[in-house]
Amino acid sequence: MQMGFYFDQTRCTGCFTCIVACKDWNNVPAGPASWRRVVITEKGHYPDVFAACMIAGCWHCIQPACAQACPADAITKREEDGLVLVDQKSCIGRDNCGICLDACPYNVPQFGSEKNPRMQKCNFCADRLAAGMKPACVDACPMRALDAGPLEKIIEQYGGIREAEGFNFHPAVMPAIIFKPLKDNACRTQSKVVAAPGCFNEAG
Numbered sequence: 384m385q386m387g388f389y390f391d392q393t394r395c396t397g398c399f400t401c402i403v404a405c406k407d408w409n410n411v412p413a414g415p416a417s418w419r420r421v422v423i424t425e426k427g428h429y430p431d432v433f434a435a436c437m438i439a440g441c442w443h444c445i446q447p448a449c450a451q452a453c454p455a456d457a458i459t460k461r462e463e464d465g466l467v468l469v470d471q472k473s474c475i476g477r478d479n480c481g482i483c484l485d486a487c488p489y490n491v492p493q494f495g496s497e498k499n500p501r502m503q504k505c506n507f508c509a510d511r512l513a514a515g516m517k518p519a520c521v522d523a524c525p526m527r528a529l530d531a532g533p534l535e536k537i538i539e540q541y542g543g544i545r546e547a548e549g550f551n552f553h554p555a556v557m558p559a560i561i562f563k564p565l566k567d568n569a570c571r572t573q574s575k576v577v578a579a580p581g582c583f584n585e586a587g
Contacts, residue, residue, distance in 0.1 A: 385445060385465035386507055387534030387559030388521075390438055392547045394528035394563075397423055397436040399579060404523030405440075408508060416493040418505040419520050422578045424549045427571035435565045437549035438520075438529070439578070441491045441505035442558030443467045452486035457502070465534075465559065466507045474501040488553045507531070534559050549576070 405411065405419040420439040427433050443460075447467045450458040457473035460466070476499035477484070483502055484492040494500040508518035516522070521529040530537065538561055545552040547564035 384463065385534045385559055386443060386512070386532065387465075387537050387561065388442065389530040389537045389541050389561045389563075390547070391526075391528045391563040392435055392437065392565040394526040395421075395436040395438070396526055397421055397579075398525065400523050400525055401438060401520035401529065402580065404519040405505070408511070408519035409506070411503070412495065414496045416495045416500075416503055417580050418493060418503070420578060420580065422549050422576060424573060425575040425577070426567055426573050427569070428574065431569070431571065433567045433569070433571050435548035435567070437547060439489065439491075440520075441467060441507075442489065442560045443505075443507060445557035445559060446555065448486040448488065448556050449483040449492065452482045454480065454482060458483060464507075464512070466509060466512075468506055468509065469502055469504060471501040471503065476501055488556060489558070534561075537561050 399421055402417060402419050402421065406417065409418060411418055418440055422437045422439050423434060424437065425434050443466050447460055450460055450467060455473050455475050457470045459468055461468055477494045478499035491504050492502045493504050494502060511518060517531050521531045541561050541563065544562045544564060547562040548567060
């Protein structure tokens with residue numbers, strides 16, 4: 384079985400509740416690391432404008448490049464549910480390595496501000512999953528723009544669209560996420576991209 388996410392881009396307002404819920408539940412300290420992020424793409428010029436929000440985080444890829452690249456075998460893909468998990472004790476740190484960040488096409492790996500920080504990222508709220516609950520970001524979203532569950536059931540319920548505004552599907556890694564995209568039918572010219580919180584560890 385492979386767990387996965389669903390994101391309804393037409394519902395997301397960029398309120399960042401998912402970011403706060405993730406940090407709170409997983410005790411992610413204040414600083415540069417944020418397991419859940421939101422990227423806002425703006426297009427056009429007033430009064431003909433378009434904006435779309437795209438969540439960013441680990442998509443628990445079916446073929447995770449980070450796990451294949453890690454020289455310390457600190458990143459593994461769990462067989463029973465496909466979650467990509469990090470053993471921080473085995474990670475040799477960004478100052479000594481950082482290969483996972485280079486390998487990931489989505490700039491997922493996150494690092495704190497301490498010396499030689501160990502990699503951290505979304506773990507699909509594995510503790511909540513074990514208790515029969517959905518990830519904190521899913522339950523917290525006031526617009527019900529997020530869902531999570533077995534990828535096969537997600538596809539059955541929501542369809543199989545793999546791309547959205549601000550997101551490109553990389554078949555080499557096969558991210559486990561399905562979308563209802565917000566479409567820019569006028570094909571406006573992109574004017575601005577804003578990532579929150581901050582940047583992607585200076586890499587995205």
